[in-house]
Amino acid sequence: MNRRPTRPPRRGAVPYRLPLRVRLTLVTTAVFGVLGAALLLLNWLSSRQLIERNRHLVLPAAVTEPATQAPVVGPEPVAPDTSQPSLPTTPAVEAFADFQHRVLSELLLRSSILLAVLTGLAALLAWWATRRSLHRLTQVTAAARRIGAGSTLEERLALTGPHDEVRELGDTFDAMLDRLDRSFAAQRHFTAHASHELRTPLTVQRAALEIPLAQGRVPEELRPAVLRALEAGARTERLIEALLTLARGESEQLAIQPVDLAETAVEAAGDLSGEARAAGVRITVRAESAPVSGDPSLLRQTALNLLANAVRHNHPGGTATITTGTATGAAGPASFVEVANTGPVLDPAEVPALFEPFRRGPQHRGKGSGLGLAVVRAITLTHRGRVGAVPGPGGGLTVRVELPRRTEPEDH
Numbered sequence: 001m002n003r004r005p006t007r008p009p010r011r012g013a014v015p016y017r018l019p020l021r022v023r024l025t026l027v028t029t030a031v032f033g034v035l036g037a038a039l040l041l042l043n044w045l046s047s048r049q050l051i052e053r054n055r056h057l058v059l060p061a062a063v064t065e066p067a068t069q070a071p072v073v074g075p076e077p078v079a080p081d082t083s084q085p086s087l088p089t090t091p092a093v094e095a096f097a098d099f100q101h102r103v104l105s106e107l108l109l110r111s112s113i114l115l116a117v118l119t120g121l122a123a124l125l126a127w128w129a130t131r132r133s134l135h136r137l138t139q140v141t142a143a144a145r146r147i148g149a150g151s152t153l154e155e156r157l158a159l160t161g162p163h164d165e166v167r168e169l170g171d172t173f174d175a176m177l178d179r180l181d182r183s184f185a186a187q188r189h190f191t192a193h194a195s196h197e198l199r200t201p202l203t204v205q206r207a208a209l210e211i212p213l214a215q216g217r218v219p220e221e222l223r224p225a226v227l228r229a230l231e232a233g234a235r236t237e238r239l240i241e242a243l244l245t246l247a248r249g250e251s252e253q254l255a256i257q258p259v260d261l262a263e264t265a266v267e268a269a270g271d272l273s274g275e276a277r278a279a280g281v282r283i284t285v286r287a288e289s290a291p292v293s294g295d296p297s298l299l300r301q302t303a304l305n306l307l308a309n310a311v312r313h314n315h316p317g318g319t320a321t322i323t324t325g326t327a328t329g330a331a332g333p334a335s336f337v338e339v340a341n342t343g344p345v346l347d348p349a350e351v352p353a354l355f356e357p358f359r360r361g362p363q364h365r366g367k368g369s370g371l372g373l374a375v376v377r378a379i380t381l382t383h384r385g386r387v388g389a390v391p392g393p394g395g396g397l398t399v400r401v402e403l404p405r406r407t408e409p410e411d412h
Contacts, residue, residue: 021130028126036115044108051100059092136166192247198240206233242371254295261290261324261337264303272307280316288325290335291406294383302379303337305372306399310341318342333405340398346391
């Protein structure tokens with residue numbers, strides 16, 4: 001699949017690292033501060049102009065208006081330059097100038113303090129309003145993350161409140177989940193029905209080959225072909241059984257009962273003991289109590305698939321160790337089953353693909369159906385658990401399944 005080329009970041013561009021709530025608060029506070037500063041400046045200039053315009057109401061007329069001189073008999077004196085009239089310097093004028101300076105300075109100081117206080121209040125109000133406005137969006141994000149991390153698409157946001165943009169986003173998300181749920185359900189039902197319908201003709205074919213073979217009515221030259229057909233039919237039946245288990249593991253139709261993973265580990269080791277001896281692989285069981293609540297048959301299948309994968313993808317003289325116990329997982333107290341085996345060296349980049357259906361490692365072509373770990377993942381996610389795998393430094397693979405621990409009183 002072709003990927004769209006990523007656009008290189010602009011030179012000098014700084015990526016946003018602050019939350020949206022903080023950015024909105026900063027922008028709102030900055031806008032308030034700039035407008036407040038502009039208002040303060042305009043108010044100071046207006047006050048200065050008003051004082052200058054109305055100074056004649058404070059100073060005596062003799063000070064605010066130039067004195068008139070009596071007419072003089074004789075040659076006309078040279079007229080003084082009146083292009084820049086100036087008031088005579090008197091104690092009253094000096095007192096008024098000092099008064100004007102003090103009033104304007106005090107006005108500027110008090111207005112600046114008031115602006116700083118109001119800007120802080122504006123920041124707090126912007127933070128509160130932004131938090132209240134984004135609260136529903138945070139709910140949408142948390143619910144979407146919870147649904148995405150889970151194994152079911154049945155949960156919905158179901159937002160309430162005013163029909164705003166956030167409500168529209170939640171309704172659109174719910175509609176998308178409805179379509180995905182219907183699509184996945186139809187796919188699971190098709191897989192289950194198709195696998196079930198294929199079992200009957202395969203059973204008939206196996207009987208048609210086994211009966212004459214057991215009765216000795218098959219010519220000797222045809223026996224290899226009949227045996228190959230029986231082996232192919234057996235592989236097909238195992239594949240269909242794995243598909244049915246995968247469909248059931250994803251169907252959410254579970255028969256929840258108390259289960260101890262230690263018992264499932266012991267049963268899996270017993271079921272695979274013969275196959276392990278034939279392959280030259282030694283199985284070791286380290287079973288400690290690991291109580292969970294789940295579907296007993298599916299959890300037994302999980303342990304069986306893990307151990308079967310460890311035995312079949314191994315080498316003669318290798319080992320497969322299955323361990324159960326309890327631990328503190330990322331989501332709280334957990335019970336786990338872990339299987340480690342020897343075998344070929346695996347590339348860590350290839351490990352996640354092993355959990356996909358019909359995916360096998362490069363050294364394991366032709367071994368198994370490729371559904372073992374896919375079934376394990378489906379069952380684990382259905383039981384609200386976690387599954388992970390780590391390749392061994394000397395070869396092999398370690399797969400660990402963690403499920404929520406059962407904590408009823410009878411377990412203490």
